[in-house]
Every structure is written in structure tokens, then in C-alpha cells.
Amino acid sequence: MLHTVNKSPFEKNSLETCLRLANDKSSIILIEDGVYGALKNTSIEATIIDAQKNYKIYVLGPDLKARGLDKNSLITNIEIVDYNKFVKLAVENDKIQNWL
Amino acid sequence: MDDQIESGIVKKFLYINRRAPHGTIYAHEALEVVLIGAAFEQDVSLAFIDDGVFQLKKDQDTSDIHTKNFSKIYKALEMYDVEKLFVEKESLDKRGLTEDDLSVDVKVINSSEMKKLITDSEVMFNF
Numbered sequence: 701m702l703h704t705v706n707k708s709p710f711e712k713n714s715l716e717t718c719l720r721l722a723n724d725k726s727s728i729i730l731i732e733d734g735v736y737g738a739l740k741n742t743s744i745e746a747t748i749i750d751a752q753k754n755y756k757i758y759v760l761g762p763d764l765k766a767r768g769l770d771k772n773s774l775i776t777n778i779e780i781v782d783y784n785k786f787v788k789l790a791v792e793n794d795k796i797q798n799w800l
Numbered sequence: 801m802d803d804q805i806e807s808g809i810v811k812k813f814l815y816i817n818r819r820a821p822h823g824t825i826y827a828h829e830a831l832e833v834v835l836i837g838a839a840f841e842q843d844v845s846l847a848f849i850d851d852g853v854f855q856l857k858k859d860q861d862t863s864d865i866h867t868k869n870f871s872k873i874y875k876a877l878e879m880y881d882v883e884k885l886f887v888e889k890e891s892l893d894k895r896g897l898t899e900d901d902l903s904v905d906v907k908v909i910n911s912s913e914m915k916k917l918i919t920d921s922e923v924m925f926n927f
Contacts, residue, residue, distance in 0.1 A: 708820050708851050710895060733823030736854065741896030762864035766822050768857035768871070768903075773896075 702793035706732040706800060709744050714799040719751045722797075727789060729758040729781070735767060738778045748775055760786060813837060813844045814921035817852035821871065822862065827855045828870045830927035835873075837925075838880035845884040846877075847917060848906070852927075853891045856902040874904050888914045 703722050707714040715737045718728060728751075730737050737748060738759040751757070752775075761780045764770060771780060781789070790796055815834050819826040837844060848856060860871035877883070885906040892898060892908065899908050909917070918924070 706823070708823070708854075711820070711851050733820045733851075736820065736851070736895070739896050743894040745896070763822075766860060766862040766865045766867070766869075767820070767854060768860040768901075770859075 701726045702789055702796045703728045704796065704798045705730050705734040705737065706798070708733040709737040710742075715744075716747075718797075718799040719747070719755075722755060724754045726754075727756045727758065727793065729760060729786065729789060730778075731760040731786075732763055735759050735763045735769065738764075738774045739769070740773065740775045745775060748778075752777055758785075758789065810841070810843050811922040812920065813842045813923045813925070814918065815844070815846045815925045815927070816918070817846065817848050817855055817927050818850040819927060820851040820854040821860070822865070822867065826927045827852070828868070830925070831870055831873050833925060833927075834877070834882060835880060838877075838882050841881075842923075844882050845886060845917065845921070846882065847914065848885070848887045848891070849914065850888075850891050851895075853887055853895060853897060853902075856885075856887065856904060856906065857897070858901055858903045860903075871903065877904075886914065886917055 703718050703726055705715045705718050709715040757778045758781050759778050761782050817830050821827040862869040887906045887908050889908050889910050
């Protein structure tokens with residue numbers, strides 16, 4: 701299953717709930733304000749690194765760029781994807797759950 | 801109100817920004833209100849707290865999400881005599897940011913100082 705998270709983890713608990721309830725081997729893509737969850741040196745970095753043991757985490761490139769962020773700002777092994785790859789992920793997964 | 805403005809009463813205005821840019825309209829709307837307020841020659845300060853600190857992140861480029869890149873307006877605030885920008889250090893720390901990550905000159909202050917800034921303000925606008 702593919703999970704999308706579009707809220708900042710510093711303002712809403714969408715990402716936290718996603719990580720609590722997503723099945724192992726799920727993919728998670730951080731989009732819109734959700735991309736802030738991919739930043740390194742934050743108060744939630746350890747939680748994200750721990751979650752990477754169970755989930756593949758992606759982040760949407762255009763939303764990063766809009767916010768002045770790039771790969772140097774991110775936790776390692778979070779993959780930056782473009783719109784085409786996002787669509788591909790949506791098609792490849794049997795279901796999509798959006799944590800709004 | 802008109803009489804007060806004409807007679808030159810100046811109040812301490814504080815615009816409190818707590819939302820990230822782009823995901824919602826709050827940050828952009830706050831700037832619109834700040835620019836309108838700037839025309840009334842008040843004592844204006846801006847505070848950036850919580851996700852509001854992300855508004856000032858350097859190198860924002862919205863070309864790929866096709867929205868207006870209003871982050872450039874922060875650099876122009878000086879021209880409207882809006883020069884007092886305060887950023888809460890605790891909010892930066894929590895988000896892995898430092899003053900060097902910001903696009904404009906700001907004063908980084910701690911929570912106690914932010915508390916005083918809010919206490920000493922006379923009119924607050926919240927976004």
C-alpha cells in the first residue's frame with residue numbers, strides 16, 4: 701500500500717498516525733507540507749530513521765524545491781521523486797491511503 | 801480610528817506567523833495584511849514561531865508547483881519600513897534550522913524574549 705502524508709509533522713499528527721498504523725513493507729510519500737518530515741536534525745528525526753526499518757519513504761521533489769529544501773536537507777535514504785515517479789508509485793501499489 | 805491615525809497615534813503592531821508557507825494560504829495572506837498595515841505608519845513587528853519559521857527559508861522556488869513565489873516579498877519588507885523580524889530560537893532548533901538558513905536579516909530570540917515581545921505589543925494579528 702502507498703501512504704501519502706501532506707501535513708507538517710510539527711503541526712499535525714498525520715505522519716505519527718501513519719507510522720503507527722501503516723503495515724510493514726508499505727511505502728510512504730511525503731508531499732506538500734508533509735515534506736518537512738524528511739528534514740534532518742529535527743525533533744522527529746530519530747522517529748523517521750526508526751520508521752525506515754519498516755517502510756520505504758519517498759518525498760516529492762517539487763514540494764521540497766518550493767520550500768527551499770533539497771537532498772542536503774534530508775535524512776539519508778529518503779528518495780526524492782518527481783511527479784512521474786509519484787504516478788508510477790500510485791499505479792504500482794494496489795491501494796492508496798491519504799493521511800490528511 | 802481615522803481621527804486617531806490623523807492625530808498620529810502610533811501603536812505597537814505584532815504580526816504572529818505560525819504556519820508553513822505554500823501548504824495553506826495563511827503565510828501569503830499575512831504578508832498582504834502586513835503590507836496594507838505598513839501604509840498606516842505604525843510600529844510594526846513580525847514574529848515567526850513554530851512552522852512559521854519555514855516561511856523565511858532561503859532558496860524557495862515554486863516554479864514546479866506553479867504557485868506564486870511570495871517568499872521574495874520578505875526581502876522587500878524593508879522598503880515598506882517593516883524591519884523588525886523576530887524568530888523564536890526554539891522553533892528553529894526543533895526544525896533543524898539555523899539563522900544561516902534564512903533569507904532575510906532577523907533577530908533570533910528565545911521563548912522568554914518572545915513572551916516579552918507579545919506582552920509588550922498592543923495589537924496582534926495571528927496567522
